[in-house]
Amino acid sequence: MPTRPSDPRPRSLRRPAALGSLVAGALAAGLLAAPQPANAEGLRIHDIQGTTRVSPLAGRQVSGVPGVVTAVRAFGSARGFWLQDTHPDRNDATSEGIFVFTGSTTPAVAVGDAVTVSGTVAEYYPGGEKAGLQSVTQLTRATWTVRSSGNALPAPVKLRPSQIPDRYAPDAHGGSIEKLPLRPGSYALDRYESLEGMRVSVQDAPVVGATSEHKDLWVTAEPRHNRTARGGTLYGSYRDPNAGRVKVASLIPFAQRPFPVANVGDELTGTTAGPLDYDNFGGYTLQATELGKLAGHGLKRETTRKQRGDELSVATYNVENLSPRTPQAKFDRLAAALVTNLASPDIVALEEVQDDNGTTDDGTVDAGQTLKKLKDAIKAAGGPAYEARQINPVNGQDGGQPGGNIRTAFLFNPARVSFTDTPGGDSTTAVRAVRAGGKAALTASPGRIDPGNAAWANSRKPLVGQFTFRGERVFVVANHFNSKGGDQGLDSRFQPPARSSEVQRNQQAKAVNAFVKQLLAADRQANVIVAGDLNDYQFSSALKTLTAGKVLTDQVGRLPRGERYGYVYQGNSQVLDHILTSSHVRRVDYDIVHVNAEFADQASDHDPQVLRWKP
Structure with a gap:
């Protein structure tokens, strides 16, 4: 997702051609x-x-x-x-x-x-x-x-539900809305624009985006709108981007008033007021000259239940640019979450595992030391002696931070599950599904799905592995689809905003869907679990493409609505990570375990999730 420097960039000037x-x-x-x-x-x-x-x-x-x-x-x-x-x-x-x-x-x-x-x-x-x-x-x-000097200030305009229209923005069919007359009574973006530079305020504002390293947070002026089970604001469709969200920054010197360290579900009580600004790190921003008092509501990190002896547990976790150069404290926190909060899953699909020297761009591609350091931390935290499987990418071909060579990888507990090692898998050879012994099998395990496909250009290639649990073959596909970089923001002057990055995700989803169909053609009762950071929503076209033909079920859709999120961006609690299952994987117990995304103190910006299934 987008990153930013500490301070706003120098302002550039643009001049329209004529007067209006x-x-x-x-x-x-x-x-x-x-x-x-x-x-x-x-x-x-x-x-x-x-x-x-x-x-x-x-x-x-x-x-x-x-x-x-x-x-x-x-x-x-x-x-x-x-x-x-x-x-x-x-x-x-x-x-x-x-x-x-x-x-x-x-x-x-x-x-x-x-x-x-x-x-x-x-x-x-x-x-x-x-x-x-x-x-x-x-x-x-x-x-x-x-x-x-010493003059009274104009009273701030109070941002409250009655001030914010239900409709978010005028529809210009993808064109610019710049020259359209503002209709602040009809569209939320027009309302905010009509207040640009003016003093505004929020009262007793719920925090829906935790304090970031840049000393800002997100609140909502519509406290009852699309609330999650834990106090956030749920992003559940393109039609409703949750117009009440406003970023709060501070013009008060931090030495005079430290910026509040808030989690989702906390509250800025009293009045928070200041001029309404706009920036490229979140859109409309209340630059506070008066900050409400933080009321902490004691949000706790979740802990899932342990799998039973006859249940296979499969988890996915984006560990956010992990390398041996990452501070040990982060390894320890990731390990503690896997052992305690996720109850030591039998199989873990990891995303954003970097090579052994991180972002040093010298041709190194192996990640053995990265994975060893994580496995050691897990064991030190009281977890199992995990083994790992992965395939090194071609240098510089999988996107992510330059030099980092991020990839997906598997951890698995050999005391609970076995891995079928089938030679032949490498960075450029496509794995195929075949029928062996009357069941589906892989030509290489681990293997990469269609790595030569243009869908994976500058993006992570899916890793598939064949496991055995209590005599049952299980195929797990670890994914990390391309990011949303380049998409126009929800608050773009182009409405509706273009989502150009989803073209590639649709192609990637099509490739994974085709591979799952291969497995099911080899054995219609094949146990297939597709997991990972798909960088898209449960209602997106990419997920519709991935599940096309009813070959996969996205487990997110089976959760209660207020729990369908594992990532928080600009105050929107949303879904980017998924676990999907083939039709033979029935009666599953699925849990998104909230340990990161809602908190100011994070080990990763993603929440992990886990699926338990009894074959």
Whole structure:
């Protein structure tokens, strides 16, 4: 998933080609003389913001714009202050606030100063214009005059369910919504845009995204909407992205007020208030000048039950870029989770296992030391003496962090289950399903599914292994489909947003589906378990492709709705990891074990999951 630096990147300027309808309106109202001067005077913030996402005055000079300073950003390379008009117009579509950008220079203003500002109107696209996000209207190359100090601030607009429309964004059939008139009473994204730069607040806000290393968290202004069993916000369909989610950052110096360390289900009690910003790390962000008090609700890490003697347990766990260079503390935490929280599964499909020197890009591809270090940690935690199976990738061909050569791998407990080692599996040879001894078998175990298929370009190849449990053959496929990198965000200016990465996932799902069909053609009663990080939702086209022909059942769909998640991104509790089973694998007990995704302190950003099955 996307990563980010500690501070916002320098702001770049974009200039629309022409003025919009607001200038014509200003001329008609007598605010501007005709012909319009190069340096526009007499305008107010709502005239600059206009009734669309892009200012009708972008690229123009304005003078003497009045307002009160409501907040100052005095750190990073995107310093400046927020200015808000204390005499708003009557149009809900026009914002009364704006950011005055001063670059790396701390502005010489204080909250409560009444100022008049002159500068250039500009549109800043977080992450660059090609990133597809919305723009922020701002004033640059600004000068200002302080008229008075200590003035009262405008009351914040309270974000609450009645303020947030059910519909998330207008439908532009994949096109830009920038030039559409804002309808804040109809669309949530329009509501937020109409408040850009203004003071807003949330009251007694539930935390739906834990505090990150960048000192921010996510709350919801719709506390009752799509709640999970543990206090998060469930992302259950493309139609409903949970419009109440808002990121909270802080403008208060951490030495003065440390940022709260919150887990999902906690609450910021009282009022959290500040200007509404927008960035490329989460969209609309409340930059708090006032932070509510954290009320911890004591969220606990889950522990699943132990498998019975006649049950096979199969787990999947994305261990997030694990290598021998990873701190020992992370190995110990992963091991403790596998032993205690997952009750020492018989088989574990691992994702994001890096090679033996991590991101050093020197041609190393073996991961023996990485797996040994994890196995040793598991044994030290009181777990079984696991054995491992994996296939080294071709250097630099499986994506992930450059030099890391991530791959999927198996751990298994030889005291409970046996692995059928069949030679012939390597990084470029495709494994095939055959019939042997009246049952399905593999031409190589472990083997890779169709590694030459273009579907796996710069992506992890599925690993399949043949196991035996209590006399039953079991085929496990470990997967890590391509990431969502390159997709447009839910809050994109293109609506609905393009999900370009799913094209490759659909191709990957088709390849795995075809292989499962091979196994079932060899033996229609073959026991097949497909597990791993599929990087897509249970309602996605990729999962529909993977289960096509009813050859597999996605166990996520059998959980109670409020428990269908194992990953939290931008305040949305969602599904990326899955365990699927063939039709002969019946009456299973499936559990997503919540130990990471909802917590500020994580060993991985994914929750593991486990399936128990009695043959």
